[in-house]
Amino acid sequence: MDATYIQKNINQLKTNIFMHVRHRTLLQYTGEPVLNEEQLFYLLLPFFNGENWNDKMDKSIITVGIVHSSLSEHEKIHELDATSKEQQLTVLSGDYYSGRYYQILAESGNIPLIRKISEGIVHRCEQQVRVYENKSYTFRQWLESLTVIETALIKSFYTAYNFNQYLPIVENCLLLLRLNEEDKKHKNGETSPIYQLMVDSSVQHEEPFERLILREIDTLTTNLLDYLQTSTFLHDDLKQYIKQKVLFSQK
Incomplete structure (x- = not known):
């Protein structure tokens, strides 16, 4: 392949x-x-x-x-x-x-799929609403929200067909890609509402937000590459393909 x-x-x-x-x-x-x-x-x-x-x-x-x-x-x-x-x-x-x-x-x-997708839509929209709420959330809470926004519907499909072993890959990969995208947009002067709210809610931290997000990108990248290295169910060609996508996203 x-x-x-x-x-x-x-x-x-x-x-x-x-x-x-x-x-x-x-x-x-x-x-x-x-x-x-x-x-x-x-x-x-x-x-x-x-x-x-x-x-x-x-x-x-x-x-x-x-x-x-x-x-x-x-x-x-x-x-x-x-x-x-x-x-x-x-x-x-x-x-x-x-x-x-x-x-x-x-x-x-397909009633089980309908139920799972409905749950996924509700869960995703609940996290998306945070963009419009006048509340403070920690950096870690925002990461959890972004993970749900990016993966909730895919998780619904995986769960409906018993593909749960793929969840760690999709959650880490799509969060990593989203953080890279948000970071690049911000550096290009195209800061999204979610990114700005993440910045505003990070005032409790002593270090700059940009450093927080770059550190999270590095951590996700390391963890993902380690997971791919030790995974026994994923084919080697797919491991290599995903690895290349991850490394390319860093450029």
Whole structure:
């Protein structure tokens, strides 16, 4: 298995998701749904590692991808311009995607998956709400929130199909990638609301926030590389692929 094969399957998953949510007017005003390829890779990780796979699982990861798209659309809304046509259509696109994944789930009749995804949505949204709350949270609490935001829906899929052995990998990798992304944006003058709130809540610490986040990135990187080294269930080619992704994200 090589990077070309992995990317081909990620692209196919993206195409399948787009096919289920394509709408001409929404495409015109809001563009294609937002899909995070890192999240799609980890949805497919058990497949890449040779786990038993079936059509039901394909439909499940399409559903999770649509849920991610729906939540991403809602996060685009700008409070100061929520009445513009584009913003209203962005809200509608998120609602439309929501309707599509509920429709797919209902047609599947997969009650355990429906329950797990519903729990994942609630858990993720609870953490996302922290961005709008006038409360203080510790640096560690923010890391826990970011982990949930990045991985809750993938965890729902893993749990529904007994792929829990992959959770330490996805939680560490996606948190690491998110922290790297937030750090790079901040250095480029594109600080996100979550990053700013993390900074504001870190006043209790004696050292600068930038040092805290860089130290966490180093710790996650070390722990992840050690985990990959000692893992016995993950294929060697996947270990190498993930390792390269982790090291590349540091650049």
